[in-house]
Amino acid sequence: MSILWIQNGRVIDPANNRDAVGDIYAVDGKIVDHLTPDQQQQAQVINAAGLVVCPGLVDVHVHLREPGQTHKEDIRSGSRAAAAGGFTTIVCMPNTSPVADNSGTIERIRNSAKVNSIVHLYPTGTLTVGMNGEALAPIGSLKQAKVVAVTDDGKCVQNNELMRRAVEYSHMLGLVVMDHCQDATLTKGASMNEGEWSMRLGLTGWPAAAEDIIIARNIVLSETTGAHIHMQHVSTKGGVELIREAKKRGVRVSGEAMPHHAYFTDEACKDYNTNFKMNPPLRTAEDREAVIEGVIDGALEIIATDHAPHTDYEKDCEFDKAPFGVIGMETALATCLEVWLHSNRLDLPTLLQRLTEQPAKLLGLPAGTLSTGAVADICIFDPNERWTVDPMKFQSKSINCPWNGLTLRGRVKHTICAGRPIWDGERILEADA
Amino acid sequence: MSTPTTWRYKDLTSIERLTREEIETVHHYAAQFKKSLDRSQKKLPTLRGKTVINLFIEPSTRTRVAFEIAAKRLSADVTTIEEAASSLVKGESLRDTAEVIQALNADLIVIRHRSAGSADYLGKLLDIPVINAGDGAHEHPTQALLDTFTMKERLGSLEGRKVVILGDILFSRVARSNIWALKKLGAHVTLCGPATLVPEGFRSMGCEINYNLRAALADADVVMLLRIQHERQASTHFPSVGEYKALYSLNEERASWLKPNAIIMHPGPVNRGVEIDSALADSPQSVILEQVTNGIVTRMATLFLCLTKANELRNAQAAPQQ
Ligand SMILES: [Zn+2]
Numbered sequence: 001m002s003i004l005w006i007q008n009g010r011v012i013d014p015a016n017n018r019d020a021v022g023d024i025y026a027v028d029g030k031i032v033d034h035l036t037p038d039q040q041q042q043a044q045v046i047n048a049a050g051l052v053v054c055p056g057l058v059d060v061h062v063h064l065r066e067p068g069q070t071h072k073e074d075i076r077s078g079s080r081a082a083a084a085g086g087f088t089t090i091v092c093m094p095n096t097s098p099v100a101d102n103s104g105t106i107e108r109i110r111n112s113a114k115v116n117s118i119v120h121l122y123p124t125g126t127l128t129v130g131m132n133g134e135a136l137a138p139i140g141s142l143k144q145a146k147v148v149a150v151t152d153d154g155k156c157v158q159n160n161e162l163m164r165r166a167v168e169y170s171h172m173l174g175l176v177v178m179d180h181c182q183d184a185t186l187t188k189g190a191s192m193n194e195g196e197w198s199m200r201l202g203l204t205g206w207p208a209a210a211e212d213i214i215i216a217r218n219i220v221l222s223e224t225t226g227a228h229i230h231m232q233h234v235s236t237k238g239g240v241e242l243i244r245e246a247k248k249r250g251v252r253v254s255g256e257a258m259p260h261h262a263y264f265t266d267e268a269c270k271d272y273n274t275n276f277k278m279n280p281p282l283r284t285a286e287d288r289e290a291v292i293e294g295v296i297d298g299a300l301e302i303i304a305t306d307h308a309p310h311t312d313y314e315k316d317c318e319f320d321k322a323p324f325g326v327i328g329m330e331t332a333l334a335t336c337l338e339v340w341l342h343s344n345r346l347d348l349p350t351l352l353q354r355l356t357e358q359p360a361k362l363l364g365l366p367a368g369t370l371s372t373g374a375v376a377d378i379c380i381f382d383p384n385e386r387w388t389v390d391p392m393k394f395q396s397k398s399i400n401c402p403w404n405g406l407t408l409r410g411r412v413k414h415t416i417c418a419g420r421p422i423w424d425g426e427r428i429l430e431a432d433a
Numbered sequence: 434m435s436t437p438t439t440w441r442y443k444d445l446t447s448i449e450r451l452t453r454e455e456i457e458t459v460h461h462y463a464a465q466f467k468k469s470l471d472r473s474q475k476k477l478p479t480l481r482g483k484t485v486i487n488l489f490i491e492p493s494t495r496t497r498v499a500f501e502i503a504a505k506r507l508s509a510d511v512t513t514i515e516e517a518a519s520s521l522v523k524g525e526s527l528r529d530t531a532e533v534i535q536a537l538n539a540d541l542i543v544i545r546h547r548s549a550g551s552a553d554y555l556g557k558l559l560d561i562p563v564i565n566a567g568d569g570a571h572e573h574p575t576q577a578l579l580d581t582f583t584m585k586e587r588l589g590s591l592e593g594r595k596v597v598i599l600g601d602i603l604f605s606r607v608a609r610s611n612i613w614a615l616k617k618l619g620a621h622v623t624l625c626g627p628a629t630l631v632p633e634g635f636r637s638m639g640c641e642i643n644y645n646l647r648a649a650l651a652d653a654d655v656v657m658l659l660r661i662q663h664e665r666q667a668s669t670h671f672p673s674v675g676e677y678k679a680l681y682s683l684n685e686e687r688a689s690w691l692k693p694n695a696i697i698m699h700p701g702p703v704n705r706g707v708e709i710d711s712a713l714a715d716s717p718q719s720v721i722l723e724q725v726t727n728g729i730v731t732r733m734a735t736l737f738l739c740l741t742k743a744n745e746l747r748n749a750q751a752a753p754q755q
Contacts, residue, residue: 199603200609200637202549316528318551
């Protein structure tokens, strides 16, 4: 029997409107509301005085590169990066190699996760065969293989008729469609946001319209089919406003914000540092403000990382030739605290709701709450501890981190997954063999 | 020589980073070297024993030849590596290529590359100076140095002068470098051309934008034409070459809207009949061939400055260890 007693922390459980100093107990991987005197004797005690205790964070948008590109990351290293970042549940994208467009590949991912992952890991499947945007993937079989959503993330279905059918079909199966919103005709050869900085740097610009057009399309398709479409990594002011307005009309859409879009602007690209090259790109100060505001008023009710590892040699090249994407799980909580909490823009319970209850709710995952009887996934952090980002110390295999060298406030001190401590603030705690 | 030499960096990768004094330092040495062109013995011993490598991963004839001649006039040895002719650069990363060149004991690299930022990237990797001979749509600093040198020869000070840059601004590294240089030298810059090729964002660099050719050219001291690369743009950025000509090609009538002593410039190669009427390109107002000649002396000046300054930097680093 494993018993855990977390004492005197500021317990914040947004799903239960709880925010008070108190204790949390877990027995055999489940949250319980008290311990018997006997259990108290046997319990492993964690003193959380001065720390925040919240549900383990949930990231619905990560790239683990397994199968096929395990030199960048794999399920083992990716799940450890999650643990170090306070995440206990992650959802991996299907743009692996081969792509996860069939139940065999999904099973392969789930089998590897059973052996290698130290957090709860849920796979997604693709919308279209090969992510080529030409024919529907076997979404029913993918559902049977237990994907939690479908997406062509990294690409976007350009054909509106096919997208309509994908949405209708997934809706029938009760699967959320997550979409990477990008009109490819507007982004040919583009490597950063279109604006003053792309113009100065001579890089081909990626207009905000390329994102807004697809968000608008998806809103229309959601409205006409009744299906839920989730907009991944929203980066534009126009996109946030479209989603906000659609929600007011009762359209079943949701939106996701990334810490990097809320933290940086496209000016960060000025030295051609490829660690600031991501898709969608860093945008203007106005867009950044809209993303921050969207999380505050709930237009973007979810924060996810789009953790996208690439090796140093792949990123060490000319800006226009570098792959898109940055890692983010190990910096997510601190950067969110900097952007929303330490700037006094948002209270901590609401911010944590965007990182726990909301993402779990989106995909119906058994996570994101400290309710009695729930799986004991817990994150304990110090919201004020300062630390300097050094990607060489990360659990991720890759170091393509735009926060490299910056000092942030907010440090994960303990991560507990299903009642088992897996991170102690310094290192990963491996299970006894 | 009374002008003090101002030069801070080992590399010349952009005009944006230079000060007005540094631009004027290049002009000063270019003028000195230009005097030597009139001598029967054109070769100067200045860079004897130095090896310059021209790394041209994007083809260009006139810039490459100008750098070769400039280096030879200063007695440097020059080797040119071109994409088509070389296995060195084919499929190899820019880092690997750079390290090979460093191992070849080159003293300076001139790089032309399709990727914006590639010269900066190379400069950070290497200890030897790097001169940017055009990086994608970013900058072409030596072109701007020779262009402003040519303008000063004809017009004197550029303070308060009106310069119109006409044509494809969006894809043009020449436009970007010239805008930086001209603003630093006190000129007013007006951009003109189809809206699809002249984005509003350029106002943030302190330029005026006018889509009306007549209004743009009114009272201009200089009109700088940019090459229209119609193979790349005609499909989306403007309807046809014919329509471009109808709206923006420079002919005698339109040239009369300029100031009487105004000059016409073009970085070449010229599409005769597209950007400019053929006769006008050969007229006394045109300084297109002077630009070519000045391309040699300004590049001599930049090679000289980068190589001597690199020595100073090396010596300065070595000094504390004595
Ligand atoms: Zn994406």
